Every structure is written in structure tokens, then in C-alpha cells.
Amino acid sequence: MMADIIRYGEIVMLKSKTPKWPASSNTYILLSDSEALIIDPGCGFDERAKLIEKILKDEEVKKSTVVLTHAHPDHMGAARFLKANVLVHEIEVKYARNPRLLSEPFNADLVKRILNIDFDLVEYFMNLCPIHPVDASQLPEKIGFGDYEIKPILTPGHSPGHVALYLKHEKVLFSGDLLGEIMAWYSPGGGGVEGYLESLAKLERLNVKTVFPSHGDVTSIERVEKERRVLEERERKILKAIERGIKSREGLGRALFGEKWSFFTNVLILESHLLKLGREGTPLFNETWEGSPRTF
Ligand SMILES: [Zn+2]
Ligand SMILES: [Zn+2]
Structure with a gap:
């Protein structure tokens, strides 16, 4: 199996075996009655989608929604296999619908010029971690889900429309690629160092007890200072x-x-x-x- 299943109350974590890229991101499934909110379904391999479907079936979920922290292959690849609406920050909608456009925030042309190589960065990503276009729509400012109120917080640096998902009452943060076990890379097109620093400052102001990152173990908000x-x-x-x-x-x-x-x-x-x-x-x-x- 590609992931461990760990339960934190109504939050199910599918923890990928390694935090090291190009491994799939972790997937989180929030459960409420017969509904599920799936955060970052992971790479587009069958196994991940099947594992998610099995959990949804065991929990007798009737309706699910996918929320992407950002439209990178290791987070959204499996979304297409799930019968669910897919939501992502408005900046990332076009990348979810047409992943080839990721060459912009990846600054693919710049890398080619600096290294003087002919290299298709998006193709490279797609081969390591399959990605399929999905008909994503724009995340609302707040997501009401069961008893939860989830606030997406725009946190660029790694990706221009990256969001962390904040559950104020539960003091929980789904941090996406920020605050992971391995620090995320950043690019001029993703928001750069300035974007990253501002994003860290935003997260630091939140009242957070538990950070659920997209890569690696559950962590704490102290990661902000480390990064x-x-x-x-x-x-x-x-x-x-x-x-x-x-x-x-x-x-x-x-x-x-x-x-x-x-x-x-x-x-x-x-x-x-x-x-x-x-x-x-x-x-x-x-x-x-x-x-x-x-x-x-
Ligand atoms: Zn990413
Ligand atoms: Zn990632």
C-alpha cells in the first residue's frame, strides 16, 4: 500500500510512505455525516484513488468535494478519478484545467535558458506523478462543511495560488506544501522569497495547535520559524x-x-x-x- 491510514477523530490522513518528492502528497479526508471533504487526492495513480474510494465506501459517504491546496501533480493527479466537485484558488483554476500551463509558475523557460538545456519540465513532472486535467472551480472565501468552517488562506511562494486551509475553532491548519517535513521549493512565478516570507507571517498570526502538512508527519506551527x-x-x-x-x-x-x-x-x-x-x-x-x- 502506498499510504498509511491514520485517524484523528473525523479527520482521516492518508500518509504517503515518504515525504520526498516525487512521492504523492498526503491526502486528508474530513468526514461529516454522509459527506466528505477530500484535501489533495494525490498523484494520479490508480492506487491512491482506489484507497480514497474504499474509505468513502466504508464510511458510507454519499457526497464528496475535493479541495486542492494547489494544482501541482502530486496533489491533484488523482482528482479526476473521484466523483466530486473540485475546488482550487482562482489563480490555480487554469492550471487544474490545463496542467501544461504549469510551465509558467515553474518558470520553465528560464530554467532552460540558465542551464542551456532543452527540457520539458511539465512533461517531466507528469511522468513521475501522473496528472489529468480536471474541471475545477474557484474556492469560495469560506467553506462550510458539516460543523466545520474552513478558511482558505492564500499563501504563495511555492505556487502562486497556493492556499493553507484553516479551521479556526479546531485550531487546525492544513498547510499544503508550506510547513512540510521537507521545505518546499519556490520560484519567481510561484511568488518567490518575498511571497514565501509573507505567507509564513500570515500563518504565524493564526491560532494553530495542529498542522497537517501535505508531505510528512503532523507538525506544529513552530515550523514557521524553522523555514x-x-x-x-x-x-x-x-x-x-x-x-x-x-x-x-x-x-x-x-x-x-x-x-x-x-x-x-x-x-x-x-x-x-x-x-x-x-x-x-x-x-x-x-x-x-x-x-x-x-x-x-
Ligand atoms: Zn507543490
Ligand atoms: Zn507537494
Whole structure:
């Protein structure tokens, strides 16, 4: 089986065997009478959809709704197999309907130019974790479900229309890819470092006891501080490398990530930091690419 089933009262967690990408995201099923709210059905493999269906059947669920924290393959792939309305933040609706458009927030063209390779990022994602278009519609500002009131909180950085789902009365947060066991990557098209930092600040202001992340174990809101420190540490490393006279993306990438600098998520993380530093007036080397998000 691809996932462990763990119950927290009326919340059923399908915990993926590993938090490491390209594993499927965790799936959460909230139950109320004969209805279910399914958060992030996971990769588009049959097994995950079948496991969800089995739980729905055992619980005698008559009606279900899918809510996506964002329209990435590892979260939404299985949605198409479920008989349910699919809701996602309005910014992500177009990606859910046409996953090929994910090349925009993934900054696929930029990665190709920086690494000078011909590489179809979306295709690569789709092969690792199948994704199927779904006819998603826009998340409302509040979701009433049984006794729950769920507030989607826009938290970009990793993805432009990423939301965390907050259950105020229960002090529960479904954090999506933020606050996971492994820190999420970020890209200029996803909201960048600034977006990520603002999202963390938003989450910190909530009154949260339990964080249910999309990848890895249940955690606490203290993860916010850990992630903020990682972001700050990366910026410090880049600034130090610039001070040492490093004048290329490869050089800075190596200073941050060593040999793994050219993995596409690392390229995008570095670019996000360079954009922030550039906007703040830090003198950077003069390497530009046509259409690069320096102007974005
Ligand atoms: Zn994601
Ligand atoms: Zn994910």
C-alpha cells in the first residue's frame, strides 16, 4: 500500500510512505455525516484513488468535494478519478484545467535558458506523478462543511495560488506544501522569497495547535520559524559569496547547493533570492536573459 491510514477523530490522513518528492502528497479526508471533504487526492495513480474510494465506501459517504491546496501533480493527479466537485484558488483554476500551463509558475523557460538545456519540465513532472486535467472551480472565501468552517488562506511562494486551509475553532491548519517535513521549493512565478516570507507571517498570526502538512508527519506551527531561518540563511550565503567575488549563477548556486545547484528547483530558488536582492538594491553581476523575470 502506498499510504498509511491514520485517524484523528473525523479527520482521516492518508500518509504517503515518504515525504520526498516525487512521492504523492498526503491526502486528508474530513468526514461529516454522509459527506466528505477530500484535501489533495494525490498523484494520479490508480492506487491512491482506489484507497480514497474504499474509505468513502466504508464510511458510507454519499457526497464528496475535493479541495486542492494547489494544482501541482502530486496533489491533484488523482482528482479526476473521484466523483466530486473540485475546488482550487482562482489563480490555480487554469492550471487544474490545463496542467501544461504549469510551465509558467515553474518558470520553465528560464530554467532552460540558465542551464542551456532543452527540457520539458511539465512533461517531466507528469511522468513521475501522473496528472489529468480536471474541471475545477474557484474556492469560495469560506467553506462550510458539516460543523466545520474552513478558511482558505492564500499563501504563495511555492505556487502562486497556493492556499493553507484553516479551521479556526479546531485550531487546525492544513498547510499544503508550506510547513512540510521537507521545505518546499519556490520560484519567481510561484511568488518567490518575498511571497514565501509573507505567507509564513500570515500563518504565524493564526491560532494553530495542529498542522497537517501535505508531505510528512503532523507538525506544529513552530515550523514557521524553522523555514524562515532557512530562507534567511540562504540569503546570507548568497551575500557572502557575492562578497567573495562570485559573479555567476553557477557560482552562487554551488555556494548554496553544491553539486546539486543545477537541479531545476535549486535554480529557481536561487533566482528567487537574486530577484529579491536585486529589488532591494544589492549590486548583482550583470548576467541577464531575454525575458528573464528580472523585470517581473
Ligand atoms: Zn507543490
Ligand atoms: Zn507537494
